[in-house]
Amino acid sequence: MNQQYGQYSVRPGPEAFLPPAAASMGVVLPDPGQAHINGRIVPEEEAFEEAARMFLGGTVPTIFPGPLVLWAWNEKAKKKAKAIKFLYDTLKECAPQDAKPMLIPMPDYRPKYPKINPEVEINPNHPNLTIWHNKIDVCMFVGVHCHQANLSLKIIRGGTNCYTIAMCAQAGHEDACLSFRDASAEKIMHLAEWVKKLKGVVPFGAIKKHVAALETQDRAGGTRN
Amino acid sequence: MDSHSIIGTKNKKGQTYTDPYHLFFEAPRIPSFFTGSEVIKEAIRRASVDLMVAYPITPQSEAAALIGELYAEGYVTDYMRGENEFGVMSECAGGSFGGARVFTTTAGPGTMRAMENFPMWSGARLPIEMIVTCRGINSPLSIQPDTLEIYFLLETGMLVWHAETAQDFYDWILMGFMVAEQPDVHLPIAICCDGFFVTHTKDVVNLTPADMCLPPYDPYRSPVPCMDMECPPVRMMRDPFVMKSNYISYATHASWQQEIRAAVERSRKHTIPLLGGLIETENTDAEILIVSSGTAVSQGREAIRLLAEEGLRVGLVKIKSLRPWPYNEIREATKSAKYIFVPEFNVAGWMAREIKATVPDSDRVIAGPHVAGGMTMPPEVIVEHIQRTLGKSVATLAGRGS
Numbered sequence: 001m002n003q004q005y006g007q008y009s010v011r012p013g014p015e016a017f018l019p020p021a022a023a024s025m026g027v028v029l030p031d032p033g034q035a036h037i038n039g040r041i042v043p044e045e046e047a048f049e050e051a052a053r054m055f056l057g058g059t060v061p062t063i064f065p066g067p068l069v070l071w072a073w074n075e076k077a078k079k080k081a082k083a084i085k086f087l088y089d090t091l092k093e094c095a096p097q098d099a100k101p102m103l104i105p106m107p108d109y110r111p112k113y114p115k116i117n118p119e120v121e122i123n124p125n126h127p128n129l130t131i132w133h134n135k136i137d138v139c140m141f142v143g144v145h146c147h148q149a150n151l152s153l154k155i156i157r158g159g160t161n162c163y164t165i166a167m168c169a170q171a172g173h174e175d176a177c178l179s180f181r182d183a184s185a186e187k188i189m190h191l192a193e194w195v196k197k198l199k200g201v202v203p204f205g206a207i208k209k210h211v212a213a214l215e216t217q218d219r220a221g222g223t224r225n
Numbered sequence: 226m227d228s229h230s231i232i233g234t235k236n237k238k239g240q241t242y243t244d245p246y247h248l249f250f251e252a253p254r255i256p257s258f259f260t261g262s263e264v265i266k267e268a269i270r271r272a273s274v275d276l277m278v279a280y281p282i283t284p285q286s287e288a289a290a291l292i293g294e295l296y297a298e299g300y301v302t303d304y305m306r307g308e309n310e311f312g313v314m315s316e317c318a319g320g321s322f323g324g325a326r327v328f329t330t331t332a333g334p335g336t337m338r339a340m341e342n343f344p345m346w347s348g349a350r351l352p353i354e355m356i357v358t359c360r361g362i363n364s365p366l367s368i369q370p371d372t373l374e375i376y377f378l379l380e381t382g383m384l385v386w387h388a389e390t391a392q393d394f395y396d397w398i399l400m401g402f403m404v405a406e407q408p409d410v411h412l413p414i415a416i417c418c419d420g421f422f423v424t425h426t427k428d429v430v431n432l433t434p435a436d437m438c439l440p441p442y443d444p445y446r447s448p449v450p451c452m453d454m455e456c457p458p459v460r461m462m463r464d465p466f467v468m469k470s471n472y473i474s475y476a477t478h479a480s481w482q483q484e485i486r487a488a489v490e491r492s493r494k495h496t497i498p499l500l501g502g503l504i505e506t507e508n509t510d511a512e513i514l515i516v517s518s519g520t521a522v523s524q525g526r527e528a529i530r531l532l533a534e535e536g537l538r539v540g541l542v543k544i545k546s547l548r549p550w551p552y553n554e555i556r557e558a559t560k561s562a563k564y565i566f567v568p569e570f571n572v573a574g575w576m577a578r579e580i581k582a583t584v585p586d587s588d589r590v591i592a593g594p595h596v597a598g599g600m601t602m603p604p605e606v607i608v609e610h611i612q613r614t615l616g617k618s619v620a621t622l623a624g625r626g627s
Binding site: 018020021022023024028029067109145146147148150151154155158170171172174175 | 350407408409411446447448449450476477479480481483484486487488490491494
């Protein structure tokens with residue numbers, strides 16, 4: 001019951017020992033045709049541009065495809081998987097020279113013993129706080145079941161400074177810094193188009209400045225300490 | 226499967242899968258004179274339920290037996306009897322894990338016996354609908370209404386709605402499935418009513434056409450994978466990863482709990498258009514308000530009429546949803562009130578505590594009157610409580626039973 005708080009800003013952390021779920025802070029999910037950026041509802045097109053800017057401004061922009069797109073359980077999943085590979089290839093082609101785009105699969109949610117290998121994968125039930133030694137400064141979840149995605153997105157926000165993007169096939173994720181809803185292969189391809197369009201426009205590492213600006217803005221607005 | 230794609234097609238009973246908004250708000254309504262238990266049956270007839278699990282405890286409402294008739298008629302796909310209430314709720318979980326739309330009924334001590342299952346349901350994101358026809362839970366037992374069991378459900382992570390009338394009950398049973406099964410919510414829902422007063426009495430209820438039904442549940446939109454012994458949440462039950470002693474395991478469990486609360490919050494967006502808001506209000510500019518849920522609201526309405534005859538203007542706030550809790554709505558509705566009376570059918574006064582934790586200047590909240598164990602709450606008792614608080618001299622009703 002946190003409606004007594006002001007507008008809560010969902011931005012990269014490290015935020016807290018146990019950060020709140022953004023929905024409990026009054027952040028609501030977008031309606032069809034909309035997305036959210038930092039918890040603010042925006043037209044979807046604005047979010048495509050912002051997501052492309054974040055990807056291109058990151059030093060290690062990373063896509064985390066989950067089981068809903070890694071396993072060929074229906075035709076839509078196959079199409080999405082191809083679109084994701086296309087987005088990744090586009091990112092490699094368009095990212096600044098020093099950037100290191102990655103594609104890290106999240107094939108299932110089985111707890112791994114004794115521990116997962118963050119060099120190879122992440123797991124929403126054991127999301128290693130370093131997510132690849134904390135060098136991933138922008139990431140996108142796609143094809144991850146909503147519950148598991150929310151857990152990971154929130155924990156990543158709590159413990160790292162990674163900018164998180166959710167390409168959700170359902171209603172979206174408040175716990176991501178930026179979230180689309182009703183994701184389809186076409187939307188993923190559209191994001192790739194935006195990445196192409198902004199090639200060379202966004203300087204390497206620009207995300208650091210962006211995150212710093214968000215922090216300043218939030219502190220000035222009194223929405224974070 | 227896209228459940229929208231089958232709108233307009235027929236099920237094996239010849240019912241048409243109907244867009245829920247059309248079914249709720251546009252389809253013709255047929256006035257019918259039914260008991261609350263019969264109303265439950267009629268709602269389930271139209272709800273495309275895959276599985277009902279029952280435990281035939283005595284005493285009981287007739288609802289579980291009546292839904293057995295629906296199974297015999299072919300409206301409910303499967304019907305099972307549990308070994309006991311704990312078994313019932315566990316079987317419900319199994320059915321829901323497997324992707325079925327599941328319904329059950331419970332009340333009183335049975336609810337308490339099954340309690341361990343409810344946080345498990347919500348933690349596992351199982352959108353099971355459970356009717357709670359509230360009755361006493363303590364010894365000596367009572368089959369009469371007493372809303373104490375609702376309090377035990379409030380922090381289970383379930384959605385909890387409290388119906389005032391049989392009409393509420395009918396509509397909300399159908400609407401409840403639609404909210405609970407949203408992928409961003411996907412939680413169990415307890416739809417409560419005051420047993421006996423609602424279940425065993427007859428009332429006119431406007432029913433939707435019997436040849437229209439809800440679209441089926443689509444388990445492929447679930448926020449967790451369908452039942453899989455290797456993955457959480459099932460895996461955690463047989464081999465709890467959360468018991469690993471490290472920060473991230475604990476943080477995951479804590480985040481899991483937060484996510485359940487977050488899902489409850491998300492249900493507002495879906496609930497408000499269907500229920501017409503989480504609360505309903507009348508004359509909230511009055512200095513005196515009665516705020517409650519369930520049949521205490523009905524008694525409050527009558528008390529308001531009696532007080533109006535004496536020249537005292539009193540407003541009303543009917544709370545429909547207890548989880549999510551209408552925090553902002555209650556603050557707004559009570560902002561002008563000098564006195565906020567909270568009549569309740571339990572001795573604990575949990576509703577008053579919830580409201581005290583919500584409104585500024587909580588001294589304005591006056592708990593009571595309270596009745597319990599099946600006592601009725603005559604409107605005159607509410608009138609007396611209000612008048613005494615205002616310092617007026619009134620004759621007691623205590624001698625009425627002699």
